[in-house]
Amino acid sequence: MDFGGLLHWNTKYDNSHMTSTRSYTCGYCGTHVSSEKGLRLAQYKDGSGDITGKGIYLCPNCKGPTFFDLYDVQHPGYLIGQKINHIPENVDSLYEEARNSFSVNAFTGVVLLCRKLLMNIAVSYGAVEGKSFASYVQFLFDEGYVSKSSKQWVDHIRKEGNSATHEIEIKTKDEAELILLFTEMILKSNYEYPASIPIKNEN
Numbered sequence: 604m605d606f607g608g609l610l611h612w613n614t615k616y617d618n619s620h621m622t623s624t625r626s627y628t629c630g631y632c633g634t635h636v637s638s639e640k641g642l643r644l645a646q647y648k649d650g651s652g653d654i655t656g657k658g659i660y661l662c663p664n665c666k667g668p669t670f671f672d673l674y675d676v677q678h679p680g681y682l683i684g685q686k687i688n689h690i691p692e693n694v695d696s697l698y699e700e701a702r703n704s705f706s707v708n709a710f711t712g713v714v715l716l717c718r719k720l721l722m723n724i725a726v727s728y729g730a731v732e733g734k735s736f737a738s739y740v741q742f743l744f745d746e747g748y749v750s751k752s753s754k755q756w757v758d759h760i761r762k763e764g765n766s767a768t769h770e771i772e773i774k775t776k777d778e779a780e781l782i783l784l785f786t787e788m789i790l791k792s793n794y795e796y797p798a799s800i801p802i803k804n805e806n
């Protein structure tokens with residue numbers, strides 16, 4: 604990480620309180636917290652010139668330290684989505700890799716992994732191989748693997764996928780979060796929930 608020589612710690616003044624309170628999801632305990640305690644970042648070598656909202660915040664729940672850098676990126680990030688039961692091992696490892704990528708701010712990686720995963724799922728349900736990502740999302744919707752109420756979501760993800768299939772564009776946190784939650788929903792509704800319902804023996 605390059606801070607261009609701007610990184611100094613305010614160790615001179617009272618450090619128990621930050622200059623501003625921050626709300627964030629803690630990467631250690633997963634709790635959404637509001638913290639005002641930590642170690643401030645300062646503009647000057649002598650520790651003066653606080654940079655508001657940047658520095659190490661301590662989680663009031665688990666006491667873990669989270670660093671917000673000058674670009675306002677959170678380290679460590681947090682996991683989104685939940686662990687899913689009853690999914691094939693290769694699907695599970697791709698999904699978990701996407702979740703972990705999100706936690707280290709590797710958003711383009713999240714989007715590419717989720718697209719790969721969604722294409723594999725569509726093919727496993729009978730879609731033809733070698734088609735575009737957008738056509739697989741449409742397939743999942745048309746065949747009822749995505750609920751009708753998620754139509755707007757589907758349209759957005761499909762359009763996103765259409766915009767650049769052959770170029771790799773840098774993806775934002777919002778795009779990564781959207782496709783990861785979409786993937787989570789598909790996995791839950793098509794693998795986890797059906798497998799959790801006990802089937803009664805008719806005889």
Ligand SMILES: [Zn+2]
Binds near residue numbers: 631632664
């Ligand atoms: Zn915590």
